[in-house]
Amino acid sequence: MRVVERINDVRSTVKEWKSQGLKVGFVPTMGYLHEGHESLIKKASEENNKVVVSIFVNPIQFGPKEDLASYPRDLKRDSEICERAGANLIFHPENEEMYFNDFSTFVDMNGLTNGLCGKSRPIHFRGVCTVVSKLFNIVAPDRAYFGEKDAQQLAVVKRMVRDLNIDVEIVGCPIVREEDGLAKSSRNTYLSEEERAAATILNKSLMLGKEEIQNGQRNSASIIKIIEDSIKSEKLARIDYVEIVDSSSLEKVEEINKSVLVAIAVFIGKTRLIDNFTYEL
């Protein structure tokens, strides 16, 4: 497995692979990899001849008050995980390789990016769409793998690929959880011991909501209230949002009569965590 920092090195490697008729899978990440990322790389490795992982903490998807500077980084550990999971190439560029000083082009979206995380993170998805476009143009993969934990990101990337006719197949992969149900996230490392215990409230509350739907409840407001009340029972938790939306348009759903995404964002102390489940009807 090679680690490269230059766009041209990625391009020439992938072109060489493609000239041999090999299929290329791609896993874009911000690094500090956990078992969630590992599952994406493994799946990419099963479904393709070669796998590229990008490790790049993308500055333009962080708001001014967000955790860009403190976002955890550990290339050595990441490299070991990538190699073990079956990656062939890590693309690990500096900011200067990705963004010229007079960088001025953005990929943006209406609709899907307004609600959920887009509400409290107004420039986030513009940054995500722009960097994912760039990475797709650099790597030119056949397939790209995204975790379902970032459900809105997955829906946004799928829509962008459809709208801009990007010739990449987007593959969503299930959330990987800790034994107590907490969704794996690089940001879990921010949590103190006490906060780590409190963070289980996200999945617990979602499960209460799921049970309610399984018991026949179809009114979104009632289900949202049950989830919110459960989260509020945890002193260290502060709700950012609890929403029930159409799984592909991400528009709010009042009565559940189609497949929905039930998604939450909750601050545990200063750490903002997200979780969700999809209910197929």
Added chain:
Amino acid sequence: MRVVERINDVRSTVKEWKSQGLKVGFVPTMGYLHEGHESLIKKASEENNKVVVSIFVNPIQFGPKEDLASYPRDLKRDSEICERAGANLIFHPENEEMYFNDFSTFVDMNGLTNGLCGKSRPIHFRGVCTVVSKLFNIVAPDRAYFGEKDAQQLAVVKRMVRDLNIDVEIVGCPIVREEDGLAKSSRNTYLSEEERAAATILNKSLMLGKEEIQNGQRNSASIIKIIEDSIKSEKLARIDYVEIVDSSSLEKVEEINKSVLVAIAVFIGKTRLIDNFTYEL
């Protein structure tokens, strides 16, 4: 030469060509082709093994009061010109093939698109960037050809390709003119006989400005005044803008001490025409 309406037909044809190691040139147009387009297709044909021309009047680059409905269309004539000039494939999609009802992704730009044509056409370059991105993703050419008459468009497309790491070489081609100096444009067909005669004022006025620079004048305001006064001498002409800008950043230049673009937009009756020259220093 084939004419296809489906994205998948373009993709499969180009993939077949590329699998044979052939280079693909691309000329995106809105149709109603003139000798300017023809020169692009000829150049593409000289420099590549295969040439794709797209003919698509892109609705999202027209403002609500602009000429989308009346924009001239003639596929039969366009096909003959393409064939004669050496094209191998015309991509001529319906709007529905290009834009879903819930289309919601846009490629946009800061800076370069604010001045010149961007001032009076605020959504124009967002529409251009978006459709050019889509067409590049559909055709996946090695090189794409744009006329220098739309100097701002050429600068914007070059910047977009650089910023988004699009793996396409952009080739600019010189303005083609009528014998009396009027730059070829599909919109020239809008002009009455009297307006057609008046339209020569664009190039005439630019030439006066050029002469002034060649004579050593370096103050942009003085040169702009000479060009404006000349245009105003024509009763049917109304100035949209006369500007002198840096050829790549498109920022206004007060004193000419580097290569500049001198660009104008002028209404002749209801028809908006553009023209320009680049002065290399």
